[in-house]
Amino acid sequence: MKRNSRLTASLHALVHMAQVPDHPMTSEEIAGWLHTNPVVVRRMVAGLREAGILSAVRGHGGGWTLARPAASISLADVAAALEESFLSINTKPENPRCLVERSVSRHLDGFRLEVERLLAERLATVTLADIAAECGQGIAAYKENRHAL
Amino acid sequence: MKRNSRLTASLHALVHMAQVPDHPMTSEEIAGWLHTNPVVVRRMVAGLREAGILSAVRGHGGGWTLARPAASISLADVAAALEESFLSINTKPENPRCLVERSVSRHLDGFRLEVERLLAERLATVTLADIAAECGQGIAAYKENRHAL
DNA sequence: ACGATTCGTAACTATTAAAGTTACATGAAG
């Protein structure tokens, strides 16, 4: 898995799950899609479980399923659950006694907040169900997307 | 110098320069402000020179000065010259044959573009002169901000 | 009950992007 792609990767997995509701998916399976390791997957989606987006079942036949209907899970919900910051722009002054540094940081921080708000707004307009529908839904679409093609 | 703070650091230095026009500042001096190394500074601002924001003079009494009036240099100009991406969100599908991944990436990429546009717009509304004015301008303010307090 | 399976998590290693450093060539001022 590439760096800085936790949101992309998580959404990828979640939409696949939305396509086949009630079918638990294992971390092994997901790791295959994301070309990574099962443990990395479990670590990545831990926050999604805590946020009530995914529910996990252990043991034989276990795995992950969506904890609520795909239509009620927006991309913003997922992004928030991952607690990832997407804006890599430092707005904390290192030396708060320098007026210049403070002023620069204050401006940038204002912009940062505004931009994060816009992103959250946009992410809130799309749900997992929307994307699943775009790709075709259900078992057929799931098989279509099996990555084994 | 901390990571992901090239824009903040560059603006910090540039505003100090705006406060004392026609006084070349050495990388040694700037490195002191940013708590880093002169070579790191030279590397960081290389793009600013190529973009016509800074001009450098070598040799005795040399250093950097703003290449144009501070009022004509917006924060967006600086950000563009640094060629830094501020949105750490991967929107390139790793396996373009997966419909789900493509759909997710397409949505995120649209949002990314919109967000970057907003940020650029906002950065364009503020110039180095604006910030210098906020901090008090001229030699007096420069001394006020000497970081040696 | 028992073994197979799967998540949960801690502890460790590997990778990599960026900062920091050293070294030296280039050029300008006095």
Add this chain to the structure above:
DNA sequence: CTTCATGTAACTTTAATAGTTACGAATCGT
């Protein structure tokens, strides 16, 4: 022609993240 400053290449260090190993806990099928 010495001194000081940038320009840049090459290398080392650092830190964030991915990847791995290991094992405990929980659940199912037999």
